Amino acid sequence: MPHSRAKVAALPPRLQGLTALVTNLSWSWNREARDLIRSIDLPLWRQYRHNPILLLREVAAERLEELASNPDWVRRYDRVMEWLASDQQNERTWFGRRYPELTTRPIAYFCAEFGLHSSVPIYSGGLGVLAGDHCKQASDLGLPLIGVGLSYMQGYFDQRLRGDGWQEDSDEVVDPDSTPLVELNGPDGERLLAVVNTFGRPVHVRIWTMRAGRVPLYLLDSNLEENHPDDRGLLNKLYGGGLDLRLRQEWILGVAGVRVLRALGVAPAVWHANEGHAAFMMLERVRELTAAGTSWDDAVAEVRRTTVFTTHTPVPAGHDAFDADHVLACAGPIWEEMGASAEQVLALGRHPGRADSRFQMTVLAIHLAGRVNGVSQRHGHVSREIWHDLWPDHSQDDVPIGAITNGAHLATWMANPMMELLDRHFGPDWGDRLDDSSLWEQLRHLDPAALWAVHQELKGTLMGFIREEARRRFATQWTEANQAVAAGTLLHPYALTIGFARRFATYKRASLLFRDPERLRRLLCDHRRPVQIIFAGKAHPADNPGKELLQQVFRQSHGSFFEGRVAFLEDYDMHLAHALVHGVDIWMNLPRVPLEASGTSGMKAALNGVPQVGTIDGWWEEGYDGTNGWAIPLAQPSDDLEAQDGHDAEQLYRLLEEEIVPLYYNRDGRDVPVGWADRMRNALRVAGSRFTARRMLIEYAERYYVPAMRGDPFPDDPPRG
Ligand SMILES: *Cc1c(COP(=O)(O)O)cnc(C)c1O
Numbered sequence: 001m002p003h004s005r006a007k008v009a010a011l012p013p014r015l016q017g018l019t020a021l022v023t024n025l026s027w028s029w030n031r032e033a034r035d036l037i038r039s040i041d042l043p044l045w046r047q048y049r050h051n052p053i054l055l056l057r058e059v060a061a062e063r064l065e066e067l068a069s070n071p072d073w074v075r076r077y078d079r080v081m082e083w084l085a086s087d088q089q090n091e092r093t094w095f096g097r098r099y100p101e102l103t104t105r106p107i108a109y110f111c112a113e114f115g116l117h118s119s120v121p122i123y124s125g126g127l128g129v130l131a132g133d134h135c136k137q138a139s140d141l142g143l144p145l146i147g148v149g150l151s152y153m154q155g156y157f158d159q160r161l162r163g164d165g166w167q168e169d170s171d172e173v174v175d176p177d178s179t180p181l182v183e184l185n186g187p188d189g190e191r192l193l194a195v196v197n198t199f200g201r202p203v204h205v206r207i208w209t210m211r212a213g214r215v216p217l218y219l220l221d222s223n224l225e226e227n228h229p230d231d232r233g234l235l236n237k238l239y240g241g242g243l244d245l246r247l248r249q250e251w252i253l254g255v256a257g258v259r260v261l262r263a264l265g266v267a268p269a270v271w272h273a274n275e276g277h278a279a280f281m282m283l284e285r286v287r288e289l290t291a292a293g294t295s296w297d298d299a300v301a302e303v304r305r306t307t308v309f310t311t312h313t314p315v316p317a318g319h320d321a322f323d324a325d326h327v328l329a330c331a332g333p334i335w336e337e338m339g340a341s342a343e344q345v346l347a348l349g350r351h352p353g354r355a356d357s358r359f360q361m362t363v364l365a366i367h368l369a370g371r372v373n374g375v376s377q378r379h380g381h382v383s384r385e386i387w388h389d390l391w392p393d394h395s396q397d398d399v400p401i402g403a404i405t406n407g408a409h410l411a412t413w414m415a416n417p418m419m420e421l422l423d424r425h426f427g428p429d430w431g432d433r434l435d436d437s438s439l440w441e442q443l444r445h446l447d448p449a450a451l452w453a454v455h456q457e458l459k460g461t462l463m464g465f466i467r468e469e470a471r472r473r474f475a476t477q478w479t480e481a482n483q484a485v486a487a488g489t490l491l492h493p494y495a496l497t498i499g500f501a502r503r504f505a506t507y508k509r510a511s512l513l514f515r516d517p518e519r520l521r522r523l524l525c526d527h528r529r530p531v532q533i534i535f536a537g538k539a540h541p542a543d544n545p546g547k548e549l550l551q552q553v554f555r556q557s558h559g560s561f562f563e564g565r566v567a568f569l570e571d572y573d574m575h576l577a578h579a580l581v582h583g584v585d586i587w588m589n590l591p592r593v594p595l596e597a598s599g600t601s602g603m604k605a606a607l608n609g610v611p612q613v614g615t616i617d618g619w620w621e622e623g624y625d626g627t628n629g630w631a632i633p634l635a636q637p638s639d640d641l642e643a644q645d646g647h648d649a650e651q652l653y654r655l656l657e658e659e660i661v662p663l664y665y666n667r668d669g670r671d672v673p674v675g676w677a678d679r680m681r682n683a684l685r686v687a688g689s690r691f692t693a694r695r696m697l698i699e700y701a702e703r704y705y706v707p708a709m710r711g712d713p714f715p716d717d718p719p720r721g
Contacts, residue, residue, distance in 0.1 A: 007177055008056035012068040017081045022052040023180040026087055026213040028117045029136055029411040031419060033080050040067065046468070049575050051119035054178055090214055093142025095701065105269035105709045107145045109134065110257055110278035112249070113238055114149050114219075116212055118575035120179045121172065122152045122219065124238045125503050125538075127312060129574065130375075130600060131274055132212070133409035137693035139213030140411070143701060146266065148257040148278075150249065151181070151208045151219035154236040159538045159571045163480045165554030169541045171237075180210040184218065186263055194220070194259040197332050198248045203231045205256040218264075220256050239540070247322050250361065251330050254280025258288070269709040272308040272700075273369065276320055276361030282307055282368035283334075283348065290338040300368065304716060308704045309369030310404075311362055314382045314597045321358040324350070352721045353389035366390060366401075370716050371704045373402040375598040378621045382594055390719035400717040404703070405619055406598040407696035410434075410688070413604040415582040418684075421446075421454045435698075440689035448677030449670060451609060455585075455680065456493075458608065462583025463493045466534075466569065473570070486557040490564025491532050496664045498613075499584030499605065501536040501572055504546040507595040510535060510553050515649040517561070523656055524565040529665045531656070532565040534584060536572040581605040585664065586629075589614035590652070592644060593634060606687035609680035613655060615648060623691060628682040630655050 008019055027033040028050075037052045038045045041059045048054040067073045090096040096103055111131040115123030123129060131147070138145035153176070157169040176182075184207040186192035194205045204226040208219045222234045234248055258281055261268060273279055282303050289299035313319050324346050335345045348367045349359035366372055366387060374380040380403025388396045422430055425446055426439060433439045470487040478484065491497070502508050513520055513533070524531045535553050539546030557566040569576060581587070587605035589596075589612060596618035603619065605612060611629035614620045624631045632655065635647040663675050689695075707714055 007053050012064050014068040024211045025116050031416055036076055036080050090142035095142035102709050103144055106266055107270045107705055108268035109145050109272045110148045110281050111274035112277040118573045133693040135212045135215045136409045137697040139215045141697055145215050147217035149219050150235045150253055151221040152238045161570055165551040167539055167547050167550055181208040184209045192263055194256040196252050196255045198251055198330050203227055207260055218260055247330050250277050251280050253278055255284045257281055258284045270306055270705050273365055274310050275312045276365050279361045279365035287334055287338055296340055303368050304370035306708055307369040308371045309365040310373050311383055312375055312597050314379055314594055316386055320361040324359050327359045366719055373404050376405045376619045377403050379597040390721040392721050404699045406600050407691050407693040408600050408603040409693040414607045415458055417454045417457050418608050434694055437689055440685045443681050443685040446681050448674050449672045451680055452672045452677050458582045462579050465579045482558055485564050486568050488567030491567055495530040495532045497585045498533045498588050499580045500588045501580050504537045504539040504550040506545050506549055507592045509590045512590050512649050519653055525563050529661050534567045536569040536576055538572055582608050587612045591617045593617040603687050603691040606683040609684045611679045611683040628686045
């Protein structure tokens with residue numbers, strides 16, 4: 001059991017339950033719980049960026065006494081406490097009702113990062129947020145999932161832009177006491193440690209744990225006196241350092257992750273590696289089996305039968321690869337225990353059809369996972385193409401790599417006012433009818449004026465948020481006044497507002513709109529029909545081209561050429577992501593086709609009725625249906641990136657000038673853009689029915705988890721290349 005530590009100040013006896021409430025992240029996706037916590041002290045809630053533990057630590061004792069003697073508030077509190085108690089059981093969940101005999105068969109879900117809430121900053125970006133949504137949805141559905149990852153106590157960096165727009169990264173050290181994380185003790189009451197050898201030296205690993213509803217997470221940390229000084233910071237930073245550090249991190253994630261579950265007496269029925277970083281988990285299980293006497297072939301077959309692997313990378317060069325000698329040096333002579341040769345172990349990670357002799361994590365995962373998928377239909381297709389030569393006697397379409405399109409967790413990403421609108425439109429029980437496709441069809445009758453009114457409210461909230469963020473930085477950080485312009489203080493709530501927030505990687509093409517500055521200026525600075533753009537996003541600390549791109553975009557927001565209609569918001573995290581996907585008018589996504597595996601931010605926007613304009617890549621290829629946004633027609637396939645960018649920019653300008661801006665400003669007598677509101681309704685309809693984490697998790701459960709738990713025969717088709 002986790003040993004408890006005082007995370008919050010003393011509470012009045014009547015409100016003791018608040019500690020349990022704020023130390024399970026389930027509060028963050030329960031409307032009533034969120035409202036209750038916020039109502040304790042709204043200014044502190046904002047000041048601490050929705051961190052309820054800090055809020056409770058700092059709130060005045062008198063305020064708590066006042067709440068404890070307010071009968072209305074206490075009634076709300078009791079309702080939330082009731083929900084919290086009932087939320088621990090899973091008999092009445094989707095999974096509990098459908099597969100009662102399987103609720104005790106855990107699914108171990110490995111991922112290098114988990115983005116659950118901005119108050120637990122142990123994620124980097126999209127992969128982590130997806131993994132967080134996966135855990136939350138597993139909890140909602142009652143799937144017996146357990147998350148395993150790394151703790152990254154300095155994993156996250158604060159983005160600070162210099163006056164000239166160059167990104168400086170300041171490390172933020174997470175104080176575990178400001179998060180729900182507690183150190184895990186073993187069955188004997190002592191601190192639980194796993195030990196892993198890397199490069200011939202034992203590394204001791206402790207575990208931090210927290211719960212996302214019913215789902216426990218176990219996060220590994222090597223920051224211990226027992227360890228060699230060089231090993232203590234191994235897991236501090238997410239994807240930090242060079243290949244050497246990365247190899248050790250992945251080795252520890254895979255091997256220690258398995259050993260921690262063993263030490264806890266957990267016997268997973270299914271093991272899921274979310275991206276190749278976690279693939280050593282599979283090798284460790286082959287080692288366990290062979291060391292216990294199982295033959296190599298049987299061990300590989302057993303691991304394949306019980307393992308799911310999800311790949312997220314659509315470019316061959318994006319897959320982690322290490323020198324073979326390096327892997328052997330890191331792992332040590334494990335083959336001796338396995339009754340195998342070093343060559344046999346290495347072959348698991350080698351691509352036989354290519355000259356490249358490096359050890360590839362994706363190849364390892366494909367060898368050892370019987371069920372493999374990409375994260376959108378298009379990405380499934382691209383993955384079959386990339387890995388076709390592992391199955392040389394198959395046609396490309398028969399390569400056994402499937403696709404489960406990503407989804408976004410509705411209760412996390414849909415704003416409260418939007419949920420209240422749906423309460424009124426669908427009836428208060430709509431949360432129980434999410435799988436009923438006719439539910440979402442009813443949106444065709446949603447009153448455009450009501451939808452528009454909710455959107456205006458959310459947009460107002462975003463504008464207020466932007467001003468307050470600017471005020472805070474203006475007071476503490478900035479040296480130049482035009483930094484406040486860059487941060488969006490001149491934005492206007494009436495103007496058509498485009499949102500673009502994502503990692504500044506060059507393929508995401510944040511600067512595409514600036515290819516023709518004059519044309520863009522005409523678009524933005526039209527005083528009858530103004531348009532404004534909000535950018536946000538971090539470049540990877542080691543990605544200089546990404547930082548240059550960011551600086552280029554920042555400069556556009558800095559000067560007067562665009563009259564304050566371009567903004568760059570610093571420090572993109574889940575907190576800012578919420579404000580943006582709730583409040584902008586349109587979401588823009590411009591990956592160079594086919595480099596985006598899925599993309600999920602557009603789904604989050606759509607769940608708030610915000611339509612997307614984007615290239616036909618990732619989820620948008622299957623998500624765009626002509627009614628829910630706009631798609632940039634595909635360029636002729638060519639290797640000429642310049643030509644592709646030119647084509648896409650031209651199409652984007654055209655869509656904005658001819659379709660998007662006119663539709664937005666076409667208002668009826670009540671100043672409601674009826675045609676636009678129709679796109680909004682359709683954005684919500686398509687996302688709600690097809691792009692939620694609920695749909696995604698049900699697919700994982702029915703296609704992969706349940707058959708693997710039951711040991712159903714499946715068409716195992718190992719690579720032969
Ligand atoms: C959703 C999300 C992402 C991923 O968005 P993409 O569309 O996949 O680029 C990245 N960062 C944060 C904070 C998010 O919430």
